[in-house]
Amino acid sequence: MKATIERATLLKSLSHVQSVVERRNTIPILSNVLIEASAGGGLRLMATDLDLQIVEEVAAIVDVAGATTVSAHTLFDIARKLPEGSEVLLEAGEGKLHVQASRSKFNLPTLPRDDFPVIAEGELPTSFELPAETLKQIIDKTRFAISTEETRYYLNGIFIHVSEDNGQPVLKAAATDGHRLARVTVARPEGADGMPDVIVPRKCVAELRKLLDEVDGSVAISLSPSKVRFGLGNAILTSKLIDGTFPDYSRVIPTGNDKMLKIDPKSFMQGVDRVATIASEKTRAVKMALDRDKITLSVTSPENGTAAEEVPGEYVSPGFEIGFNARYLLDILGQIDSDLVEVHLADAVAPTLIRENDKSSALYVLMPMRV
Incomplete structure (x- = not known):
């Protein structure tokens, strides 16, 4: 040669x-x-x-x-x-x-x-195309929630499946580590009907995301129940899929959370980040006290003292207190692109739903902490 x-x-x-x-x-x-x-x-x-x-x-x-x-x-x-x-x-x-x-x-x-070993692809009966921008959005808005716990290997990737939303055919991508859940819904691409439910592994997701920065048009996706192939211009990425069953995540998405907080995600994020400076590394717990149009964020740490900050928000329901892991909350807020985020709450122990609005393609569920 x-x-x-x-x-x-x-x-x-x-x-x-x-x-x-x-x-x-x-x-x-x-x-x-x-x-x-x-x-x-x-x-x-x-x-x-x-x-x-x-x-x-x-x-x-x-x-x-x-x-x-x-x-x-x-x-x-x-x-x-x-x-x-x-x-x-x-x-x-x-x-x-x-x-x-x-x-x-x-x-x-x-x-x-x-x-040199080569992965035998076998038959990949399902084929469709997704715009590179859509695939980037799916990855960016879900991958932070992928579990790194090897014992629950079936959570070590992004779960992709087809579904119906109000009679509309859609493609959904979800990731969870048991503490938080991220889900994105996009219009179902032509050719994806009847595709098997698949879990794309974390490493494949990371490599795919790097390659997507250099793709302008669409990505050709072919898959079977055990393998997936992404055609990205001059590059082809082939991966084995995770052989496991993803839990029925729809059961943890709350539908009856009646307390609504509307807040600017940037000022909320900055406030959480500031008070979390003194949070203990182990728990990263931040307490949120909700009162009429007043949200007080606070942290109490035996080693580092206390911190509190008031952030403006729109809230008219009865007041209560709830705790969250600051890092998990910041990961979610970092994915919100609009000037307003809706936080749907129930009580101090029930899962909390976070989304831009009821039309947004992404939604997040966060489990509270005891603080």
């Missing part, structure tokens, strides 16, 4: 593929990126961790077609440090990859292309 590629092109592609590669690997080949040079010109770079796979095609001048695998992180670090604007020569032979750019030369050990 012998090919020449621009340093910027190589660096951009390697930045995508190397992040799939785990830093610690017991199987040496999984530390490598597969580089294939085709006779028609162009390089194909591929990396996998056996659950997630990325393939990207980039422009290059190919003198000799062929393929090899080399350490993904090492090649990425080299490309990062090469002079800007340089042309990079990649030449493989005799168990080595020769990398040359400007006055720099490297010889890196390689492993045979035939040893």
Whole structure:
């Protein structure tokens, strides 16, 4: 194999593929990126961790077609440090990859292309397209609520399923860690009817979100009950899905919360953030005392003292006190784009519903804390 590629092109592609590669690997080949040079010109770079796979095609001048695998992180670090604007020569032979750019030369050990594992996709019967902006919105408004608890592995991703809302066909995405729930509803894309319920793993979500920043149009999505594939321009991301059953989250979305607080999310967020400065690391608890058009946020910490702040809001129901984890509350408020947020409350122990208004595509549920 012998090919020449621009340093910027190589660096951009390697930045995508190397992040799939785990830093610690017991199987040496999984530390490598597969580089294939085709006779028609162009390089194909591929990396996998056996659950997630990325393939990207980039422009290059190919003198000799062929393929090899080399350490993904090492090649990425080299490309990062090469002079800007340089042309990079990649030449493989005799168990080595020769990398040359400007006055720099490297010889890196390689492993045979035939040893490189590929995820077998099998049949992906459901296919549809979503605008990249819609997919970004789905991810940004839900992923903070994905659980990191390995024992409840079925919560370690975003649950995507089709449903009906007031007779309208919709696609819903939800994530929860048991303390908070985030759900986004979008119009059901053509071709998604009858799709299986799927849980897209956290790592796939993170890699997909990075790649979406460079996609302008639509993303082609194909899936089966066990695999999903995203077509993103020059890159294709394939992932195994989480094999588990997501809980019926609709049961925790409150429908009868009759106490309504309307508040500016920015001033609310800043107030919570300020008083939470002294909250203990363990609980991060903030108390909210609601009175007629007056909301008092307070924190009492045995080690750090007390803090209180009044924030303006529209509230006309009977007053009461409720506590929340400050970080969870800030995560939700950070996703609100409007000048007003509705907080639907019931009492100090019932789940609280947060949304921009009854027309917004996203809603959030937050469990209160005892404070």
